[in-house]
Amino acid sequence: MKKIIAALVVLAGLAAAGILADQAVERERDYHRLIDHGDDALSRGQTFVAIEAYSGAIALKRGSMLAYLKRGEAHQRRGDTPEMLAAALRDLRTAAALDPGSTRTLEKLGDVNVQLRRFANAAENYEAYIRLDDHSAEIFYKLGLASRGDGRLTRAISALQQAVTINPNFHEAHYLLGLCLKDREQLAEARAAFDRAIALSPAFIPAREELAELYRLQNRTRDELEQLNALFALDPAKPERLIAVGLAHLRAANRELAVVTLGRAAELFPETPGVYAALGQVWLEAAEDSGDASDLRKALEALEPIATQTTATSETMGHFGRALMLAGEHARAEIVLRQASQRFPTDPDVLPHLATVAQRLGHLDEARQALVRYAVLVDEDREKASHAVWIADLSMKLNDAVSAAAWYEKSEALGTTDASVVVRLADAQAKAGKLDEARATVERALEKDPADAAARALARRLQAR
Template sequence: MLARLAWLALLVLPLGGVAQERPGAARPVADAEAIAHAQSTAQGDPGYSSHRAYLHYLEARRAEAHGDVAAALVHLRQALVYDESSPDIRFHLARLQFKTHDRARALATLERLNADHPDYAPAHLLYGFVLRTEGRHAEAAVAFARAIEADPEFEEAYLARIGLLAEEGRYEEAEKLANRLAERRPGEGKAFRILAVLAKENGRADWENRFLQRAVELEPSHLPAVLELAVQEERAGRLEEAARLYGRVLVRDPSDPTALLGSARIALRQGDEGSARAFLRQLFGTHPDPVGVRLRTALDLDMAEKPERALEVLEEAKGIAPSDPRIFYFQGLVLERRGDFRAALDAYRRVPANAGSLYPLSRARWANCLSLLGEWEEALRILDLALATSERLLDEEAHVEVLRFVPDVYRRARRSYEAVSRLRKEARRLEGNPTVILALATALQDTGQHGEAIRLLERLVEADSSEAHLYALAVARERAGDPEGAVEVVSRILETNPEDPVALNFVGYVLADHGLRLEEARQMLLRAVELRPDEPAYLDSLGWCELQLGDLAAAEPYLLRAAQMRPEDPEILHHLAELHFRAGRFEEAVATWQKALQLLERDPDLRLAGIIEKRLLHARSRLR
């Protein structure tokens, strides 16, 4: 939205700051030197028929600069008394009328101005913007086009028309117009950078990437665009191109933290530990926040499946600030993700009570780890402490974040009905809070109340159709036995971004898991793995789909690699055990299913556990 309105801010607020109308304010003192200059030059200025008109115009601009819009309007009307035909004076009068929310007068002033001076491009532009705020988009588009026709070099008019096209989802037309502007302004990629931001706001990652590539092609020296494109290429798994773009940034700015960290991540993913360490040394040696940058780096390394390196970085941070509670909290996060719940507990315990919102958050995660270790009563006690502390801090954001853990901790303690009761009360108290609604919907599903959960989530999606809410609704439909309904929901994301790997994986996996449209599922999952080749969940999905298709040889490398990357994921182990069973490796199948069941004891999934128990009985019968 900021990019969309940046050009307008220059037009409507040309002197900086939001000027407030102050009817009772004293008039600013005239600048004698400026007035004298105006008097000496106005007679020869073809833009003004009277030097008095020019004097009032200058006074108007001065009054606006001092925040006295009312005085500015008076001076502009006085200027028109002496020169009623001046397009500049009439334009600024309309601009201030619009600025003071008098849109009707602004439109009337601009209509007369455009009729008298059809070649005055700024008036057409402002007229278009006023129409746009009135919701009259078709008329606004005509006005923007007329501004371009009146002045083919008028960049703001191009940007206004481009923004309107993008807002309407007409990206191809917007792209053509941006290329027209680029022809007139060689070496400038501003229009495409704005288009990339608008596409991102509208959830169109495909167009965002396309516009960024064009922006970088036109203006390779614009480092923020190069950096954003590098991040996108890395996310899409195009590591060589991402590394090249990060390198281009580092040539110009060797201390850029995003480029250094991105280069380190790529080096690690490519197995180049030496280069990764060199990039991180450069990052840590130049960053003004030595602890903060290490915390961010540790999380990035952990998400890149490099937990050991993440813990090393956190130890370095501890050497700089041994008592910083953020370090212990982040250590807990890394250890918890790695499955080392005892060590995570020790880290979370070290977050002190004076750490603000980190204290209840660390206790919530402490409770989560305890529940995964089977210490359910203690987990519930610690979770109660976290909830009470977050309430006492009057920190609603922290309290809501703690509530996210209620469904899982109570489910593992086999007390999901109590979670429903507790979350219903919180949902009434924090009415409309999406995080609380999501938590309540999860607890309802855990107690088999799928219909109510789906209705809650449908209302949430109606209010805010964010991707997180769409996925929650899709999961609820799938858990209720409606896989096609789940696919329909996530397909909305693919309609706007056909290359979204998360959506591709979700739809492909649901179809494969239910034996539906397997070849279509396979193509989606192949693309997801192509986009994110190191994501174990995607590898597992593709392997499971190949297995469902009966191609054991194709399934095996994907399932083995997924299980190697996530050895304690019971669903991945179930799929691997099924592969062993179908290949006649009954002992491996039994051992793998037994391990999956052991893991499910600490984090129950009744549906999956039921499937595995049946398959395990069948496998054991084959061993006799």
């Protein structure tokens, strides 16, 4: 009897094992079916369906790196919100934990971190990939991209140099290397990188744009024009390409070619305001140089219809304001220039012109505010010292001796050598109640020019106090 019972137990165990084996086979079959279904949905752009399928696969097989990886990739493909990208990041981190040696997972983690602008994290992911496999030019390129985003230019340049060593024909890597070198102000090396990118891919527009900008910064107008003309040939449907050519001719002091080029742009793109803004700029500069009334009339005719539109840029409105100043319409010029200074993004060059016309009309505080704002916005102002003196003079007229003294001192620190400025500084210090400082300053003025009448008169007044 015992033998019979034992046999029955064995048979039951075998049956249970068979059932479990069948269930395991069925679960494995369902798992692969869901993975295939997700792949098929993803290939047709049905990311939601793919995510559901991969989620089902994960439910069947919690330890599946592949299912988490694929669901993470589907979340990334659907990544139209930060939440979706965060979900991708969670799945990819799980996949990486399940298989730390998966380079595909590390790459995808880096890609998602780049999309989330977590550049330092992305760089770590790409570096982890490279520690496993250092033969991929694309990963070195991505490391360069992430490193530049993180502000680590040395690492970016090194990675990109490695990318172009592995694949010398990788034109995007040469381009990005040029950007990094330009960021480092290594302009000759940057130009060589852009040239190489263009040599490899002559129709690669971003490299030509950067090269044209580089030549503009170096005042190499002929070379700039070569690139701008090439850009127009590659991209003839964009009016800004031809406008750029016209304005480059203007910078090269070739006004006739600028007018011809922009006239052609007006024929090709008659509905584009930027064409007329550029033409107005050409005629305005001609009028400012020559004082010719016909040039000024052409400038006003070109600028007024577009500068008065709600879509007008700050720069265009500024040009119109300057033309009105030249025409003697100062009150209207002040209104236009004030509006231009309030239009975002603001063209900083508008502000000194606003200061000029506001001062002419007796609006001294507005003139001073415009100049102070200009000083804040523009770091590389060649006239920074003279602008500081201008602000100080306006402050004195506004009976603000404390501010005046500060701005006169700033002008001195910026290299002003005019002895009269030192005298004005002493006067401002005296009116601000800083008599000892004023006496010391006027002594400096007299050391520069013992015969300076204003300094001598101020010195006498200070001695009497």
